[in-house]
Amino acid sequence: MTYISNLDRRSFLIGSASAVGGLSVGFNIPFGDGAAATETMPEVNAWVVVRPDETVIIRIARSEMGQGTLTGLAQLVAEELDCDWSKVTYEFPTPGENLARKRVWGEYLTAGSRGIRTSVELVSKGGAAARMMLVQAAADRWKVPASECVAANSVITHKASNRHTTYGKVAKAAAKVEPPKEIKLKDPKDWKIVGKSLKRLDTPDKTQGKTVYGIDIRLPGMLYAAIKACPVVGGKVKSFDAAKITSRKGVKKVVQVEGYAVAVVADSWWRAKTALDTLPIVWDEGDNAKVSSASIAAWLKEGLDVDQALVGNKGGDVKAALASSAKKVEAVYAYPYQNHAPMEVMNATARYTADKCEVWCSTQNGEAALATTSEASGLPVPKCEVYKTFLGGGFGRRSTSHDYVRQAVLIAKEVPGTPVKLLWSREEDMTQGWYHPVTQCKIVAGFDANNNLTGIHYRISGQSILATVAPARMQEGRDPATFSGFYAGGAEAAFGYSIPNILVDHSMRNPHIRPAFWRGVNINHNAIYIECFMDELAKEVGVDALEFRRKLMEKHPKHLAVLNAVAEKAGWGKPAPAGIHRGLAQAMAFGSYVAACAEVSVDGKKVKIHRIVAATDPGHAVNPAQIDRQVAGSFVYGLTGLFLGGCTVKDGRIEQENFDTYEMMRIKEMPKVETILMPSGGFWGGVGEPTICVAAPAVLNAIAAATGTRYRTFPLRDHGLTLV
Amino acid sequence: MARLTINGKSHNVDVEPDTPLLWAIRDTIGMTGTKYGCGIAQCGACTVHIDGAATRSCSVQVSDAVGKKITTIEGLAHNGVLHKVQKAWIDNDVPQCGYCQSGMIMAVAAFLKQNPNPTDADIDREITNICRCGTYQQVRTAIHAVAKA
Numbered sequence: 001m002t003y004i005s006n007l008d009r010r011s012f013l014i015g016s017a018s019a020v021g022g023l024s025v026g027f028n029i030p031f032g033d034g035a036a037a038t039e040t041m042p043e044v045n046a047w048v049v050v051r052p053d054e055t056v057i058i059r060i061a062r063s064e065m066g067q068g069t070l071t072g073l074a075q076l077v078a079e080e081l082d083c084d085w086s087k088v089t090y091e092f093p094t095p096g097e098n099l100a101r102k103r104v105w106g107e108y109l110t111a112g113s114r115g116i117r118t119s120v121e122l123v124s125k126g127g128a129a130a131r132m133m134l135v136q137a138a139a140d141r142w143k144v145p146a147s148e149c150v151a152a153n154s155v156i157t158h159k160a161s162n163r164h165t166t167y168g169k170v171a172k173a174a175a176k177v178e179p180p181k182e183i184k185l186k187d188p189k190d191w192k193i194v195g196k197s198l199k200r201l202d203t204p205d206k207t208q209g210k211t212v213y214g215i216d217i218r219l220p221g222m223l224y225a226a227i228k229a230c231p232v233v234g235g236k237v238k239s240f241d242a243a244k245i246t247s248r249k250g251v252k253k254v255v256q257v258e259g260y261a262v263a264v265v266a267d268s269w270w271r272a273k274t275a276l277d278t279l280p281i282v283w284d285e286g287d288n289a290k291v292s293s294a295s296i297a298a299w300l301k302e303g304l305d306v307d308q309a310l311v312g313n314k315g316g317d318v319k320a321a322l323a324s325s326a327k328k329v330e331a332v333y334a335y336p337y338q339n340h341a342p343m344e345v346m347n348a349t350a351r352y353t354a355d356k357c358e359v360w361c362s363t364q365n366g367e368a369a370l371a372t373t374s375e376a377s378g379l380p381v382p383k384c385e386v387y388k389t390f391l392g393g394g395f396g397r398r399s400t401s402h403d404y405v406r407q408a409v410l411i412a413k414e415v416p417g418t419p420v421k422l423l424w425s426r427e428e429d430m431t432q433g434w435y436h437p438v439t440q441c442k443i444v445a446g447f448d449a450n451n452n453l454t455g456i457h458y459r460i461s462g463q464s465i466l467a468t469v470a471p472a473r474m475q476e477g478r479d480p481a482t483f484s485g486f487y488a489g490g491a492e493a494a495f496g497y498s499i500p501n502i503l504v505d506h507s508m509r510n511p512h513i514r515p516a517f518w519r520g521v522n523i524n525h526n527a528i529y530i531e532c533f534m535d536e537l538a539k540e541v542g543v544d545a546l547e548f549r550r551k552l553m554e555k556h557p558k559h560l561a562v563l564n565a566v567a568e569k570a571g572w573g574k575p576a577p578a579g580i581h582r583g584l585a586q587a588m589a590f591g592s593y594v595a596a597c598a599e600v601s602v603d604g605k606k607v608k609i610h611r612i613v614a615a616t617d618p619g620h621a622v623n624p625a626q627i628d629r630q631v632a633g634s635f636v637y638g639l640t641g642l643f644l645g646g647c648t649v650k651d652g653r654i655e656q657e658n659f660d661t662y663e664m665m666r667i668k669e670m671p672k673v674e675t676i677l678m679p680s681g682g683f684w685g686g687v688g689e690p691t692i693c694v695a696a697p698a699v700l701n702a703i704a705a706a707t708g709t710r711y712r713t714f715p716l717r718d719h720g721l722t723l724v
Numbered sequence: 725m726a727r728l729t730i731n732g733k734s735h736n737v738d739v740e741p742d743t744p745l746l747w748a749i750r751d752t753i754g755m756t757g758t759k760y761g762c763g764i765a766q767c768g769a770c771t772v773h774i775d776g777a778a779t780r781s782c783s784v785q786v787s788d789a790v791g792k793k794i795t796t797i798e799g800l801a802h803n804g805v806l807h808k809v810q811k812a813w814i815d816n817d818v819p820q821c822g823y824c825q826s827g828m829i830m831a832v833a834a835f836l837k838q839n840p841n842p843t844d845a846d847i848d849r850e851i852t853n854i855c856r857c858g859t860y861q862q863v864r865t866a867i868h869a870v871a872k873a
Contacts, residue, residue, distance in 0.1 A: 066821030066857040199817055206822030207810040209757015209797035213823060216756035224751065249740070268739070270747040343761050343769055343823040343856050392759070392823030393856050426762045625817065629862060633820060636858025659766035659854060668848035670860035 042175035044133055046093075046104040047077055047126030050171035054154055056083045058127075059093045061105035062115045063364050064202060065342075065391035065398070066633075067688040068626035069115035071200045073123055075622055076116070079193040080127030080185060083167060084154040090201055095366035096385040108366040111399040111517060113590035113686020116622055120684055125183045132180045137173035138165050188620060188681065197625030202390070213392045214362035217349040219419040223252060224269035225411050226276045227422060229261035229432050232652035234512050235285040236260055245275040254279065255414050263411050269423050288512040289652035296438060296511045296649060297334070303461025303507030304332065304442040310508060312483030316501030321455030325446025329540050331533055333443070333712045335525035337647035337654070338436035338518055339662060344392020345429040346404035350412035351419040352377055357384045357409060362391040364399035372402040376409035395637070396517035400434045400469055427657045434516030435647055435654075437463035441529040451541040453552065455501030458486065458529060464508050465515045465522070482506045485526040485587055485693070491683065493523060494588050495530070496559030497552040513649060519637050520692035523589045531585040531697035536710060545584055545701065546572055558680065559586055562595040562615040565676050570597035570613040580610060583701025585694040592685030593617040596635075596698035598671075602706040606724045607716070609639070609671035609699060614691050616675070619683035631691045632673040638695030640665040643723045646715035669723045726786050730755070731799025741787035746770045748786050749796060757797040757826045761854070768853030771827035772796050778834035797826035800833060808870050809833045816866040820857035828853045832867055841871045 043049045049057040058077045064070035070090060078088055098105050106122045131151055138156040139146040142163055149158050154167045167174075188194075205211045230236060240262050242254035250271035255263045262281055266272035303309075322328060348361035350373070357377035363369040366388045373384045386405075391398060408422040424432070439462030446454045464479035473480075484493040486504040495502075518524070538548035546567050553560040563586040567573070576582055579601045586595035599611040614631050621627055644663040648655045656662035696714075703721075704710045711719055728735045728748065737752045749758050749772070758781060761769030765783040772781045773795040800807045806814075809832050819825045828851075835842070835850050842850070847867055855863070 064821075066819075068820070199814075200819075202822065203814050203817050203819055206819040206825055207806070207813040207829060208801065209755075209826045211822050212756075213759075215760065218754060218756070268747065268751050270739070270743050270751070341856060343759070343767070343821065343854070345760070391821060393821045395856070423760075426760075426764075629817070629820060629859070632861045633858030636860060637856070658764055659762045660764060664767075664854045664856070665858070665860075666854060667851050667860040667863060670858075670864070673861055 042172060044130040044171055044174045045126060045179060046101065047123065048081060048130035050134070050167045052168045054084065054087050054166060054168040056081070056088045056154070056167070058088055058090050059105065060090050061093060061098065061108050062119065063108070063110040063366070063388060063391055063394065065110065065364065065394035067115065067630060068200060068623060069110065070202055071198065072116045072622040072626065073119060074201060075193050075196070075198060076120060076123045077127035079191055080124045081131045082151045082153065085193055085198065087154060088201065092388050094385055094387060095370040096381070098367065099370070099381065109368070109399060110364045110394070111396060113689040115688070117591060117684035117686055124185050128183045128185060129180050132183070133174040133177040134167050134170055136177045137170040141165070141170065141173065194622050195624070197623060200626065211390050213344050214349070214360060214389045215344055215347045215392065215423060217360040217389065217421060219349065219351065222349065222419040222421055223265050223267060223415065224272050225263045225265045225408070225420050225422040226269060226273040227257065227261055227263040227407060227424060227428060228276055228281065229428070230283045230285065231431060232283070232285040232289045233514060234288045235283050237262060238282040238284045240279055240281040242279070245279050248275045251275050253414060255411055257407050257410050261407065263407070263422070265411060265415060265420060269421070273425060285652060291511060291652045292650055293648045299509055299511070300334070300438065300440045300461045303509050304440060304459050306507050309459065309505035310478040311503070311505045312480070313486045313488045313495060313502060313504040315488065315499070316455065318455045318457045318501040318503040321501035322444055322446040322457065325454055326449040327447040329445045329447070329537060331443050331536060331712060332440060333529050333532065334440040334714070335438065335528060336645070336714055337438055337513060337649070338641045338645045339430055339433045339647055339656070340395040340397035340516070340518055341430065341662065342391070342393025342395055342397055345426055346424040347422060348405045348408035349419055349421040350408040351417070352409060352412040353417050355379070355383055358387065359385070359405055359409065360387045360389060361405055362389050362398055363402065363405070364391070364394045368399070369402050369405050372405045373409055376406045377413065395519040396521065397434065400516035426659070430657050430662060431654045433654070434469070434514045436518035436524065436641070437465055437515035438511070439463060439525050441525070443529060443533045445533070445537055447541060453499060453537065456499050458504045459507065460505070461507040461509060463510050463515045465517060467508065467510055468515055469517070479506070479508065481522055484522040485530060485589060492591055496556045496586060496588060497549070498555050499552065512652070513654065519634070520589070520689045523587060523693040524638065524641070524696065527585060527587045527589070527693040528697050528700065531587070531694070532700050532710070532712070535583070535701045535704060544573070549584070549586070558593045558617055559588055561680070562586060562593045562617050562678065565615040565678060566595045566597040566613045569674065569676060570599065572597060581702050581706035583698045583703070583705055585697035585701060587690070587693045589690040589693045590686035591683065592619070592687065592690040594690040594694050596691065596694040598698040598702040600699060600702040600706055602703060605720045605722060607643070607703060607721055608724050611672045611674065612698065613674045613676065614694070615678060616687065616691060617678050617680050618685035618687050619679055619681060621677055621679045624677050627677055627687050628675045630687050631675045634689065634692035635673055635695045636665050636670065638692040639699060639723070642696040642699065642714055643716045643721065646718070665723065726790050728786070728789055728794060729792070730794045731796060737786065739786055742785045744782050745772070745784040745786055745789045745794070746781040749781060755796055755798050759823055759826055761824065761827070766854070767824070768831055769824050769827040771830040771853065773830060773834055776834065776837070778831045797830060800829065807833055808873060809836065812866040812870045812873070816862050816869060818859055818862040818866050820859055824853060824855045828855065828863060832863070836867070836870055842867065
């Protein structure tokens, strides 16, 4: 047992001392409410612990990175548990514990706006089972059938005898009740906790500096590491002169990490970092050093016209339709690299011994972090553990790659028994990222003599995320995710227009700059290609952008409903205030239907976004207030990339190193965001990402309306446009 | 060895005099509420008060902070009572990931002391901290809520 005393009330136990009833191994949750560290109450089931003081601890497997999943999942459990929400707190079970318990908490991956929508049944059943066991325990005590007892707000009542008890009083007995085999979940119309704008469970700590992120881990005797990888990905360390820095104060060790990086271990991070800054390192940068943004763009451009391509959506005969069209319209768009730049840079703390390796880190996928820990340490998974903290942002960076965990473990192996916190500098974070992929898209559309749209060919050329990050998910050499938003149907990201002849295909070209899932992922650029070009087509035939879409959307009622909703609220078709111009966009993304109407004014090269009306149909809404915040935040992320972002490549390396050259939207640029939440029921869509996909096209369409200029390459700062 | 006064307590820190105050606070003293974001005074995640003024602690050397009154997020509450900005942040559920919010709250607390009833234009000019989650709409609402209270 190790007691860590400097984490305020979050002092936590590591080891087996907190083993609780019903569990064979030490079950402890180092983060969360913290009080759980000394938990002695048996769990009712894997999801729920109720203390004698009526506190309800709900266990949350998915990661909390700002998106509010922690609170939303707790609401789902509490709903079926019928507990007193004011008594709810939380803890994060470790991925090692999950494996030891046959993955009782299911999947840990928190990405793709799936945190809630793919957990609903599992966590709801967990809450319902716990309620049934608590009720059974009360019924057993009263010697009455459980069917005669009802539970509400943590109180169990037997009406016939007018007896009451509470969850806290029967929790110990409930832990011994046989778990129910059949569980019936509530009808959504009976929800009392789900669907309410309840306050987040993690807010008070976050306003007082108490929340523990990966970067905040402190362990007894801990050392610190700074790292520098070859600035050209794929390059190697040729040599470095460790003797130049080993005598510096506090420096303990200079370590080469695999073939590509050098780390300095010291007694403080600042000493490690400043020593590393002065360490002479000679790199073998390899052939990738010849690559530039221009060379990548030229390579992608070739892909726009090659004959062979991977097909994502095909209907009718687009070649024939275009060949026989009365009028053709053509455009080429492109979307650049983007860094995730979460506010918390990559970091992990590792402690390695010959028979145990532990890691503390921010991760979007605790189980992947655990697998990485095992691989890097060379120890089998049961001898490894990962303690998840809160995340200072994820946005896909902490699900795409656990390179930072691997590095931390490899460095910790050099100082066995001593915990080491590896922290990347912002510069390392910006230049060693996994970036939103680069693509170009050539679009050719045909109209007949009556201005009816007869066919569109979308040719995407560029990078595949899965080819690099998850090759096992490729389908016969094709990356299905490349076509997100273009799918012919399905529940995830279906194309919302009926076009008689359509072809969407992909010429895959993978530069060495590594691609990643970046909030919104492929639909960020695909929605620009679809929705901006849709406006171009409407303009070509002189039809209002909304009317033009409506005609093609008759068979896509849910897509159309959100589009109509934003048009109506924004006042589409009615005169806008003087100088203000509107733009529309819609998409289906991550299982939800979304649309936006942006209002902008343009003064010379200065763009002001005044207002964005955004609609989301996620099927069901767990916490409307949090959905509102996700929608508003998604516009900040998407529009930052559109106006200010864009990572460029020179001599094989990313040029932007910090927020002075990779700028961020700040409060002064924030438009007023008005959210329309219109859950239509019957399905579960995501929330964290969908609206980011309509942010850029809606604003671009408004800028085109304001200026008559259609921008097709980004960021907009390359065109001299500034956001004011 | 430098002597720093943080949240009313004196700390002796064994660091080089040019060490950024941020790292003395976080790693040497062990108060982790103040965050590292960029190291070049761009993002404001490391904002603390030095003699009452909001200051980006990544760009202040320890030697320049000696003898000054430093307040971090951990010291913003007074006698166990949360600062009005912290309360407004809770009432409006401002944070998402929360990582930038220590700095944001410190920046806003100092700003509102100077300008208790700010306009939107005042907020736009003075609050320049970066939030990647994009909580700006809630930040603005909460600032106005403090001013109205």
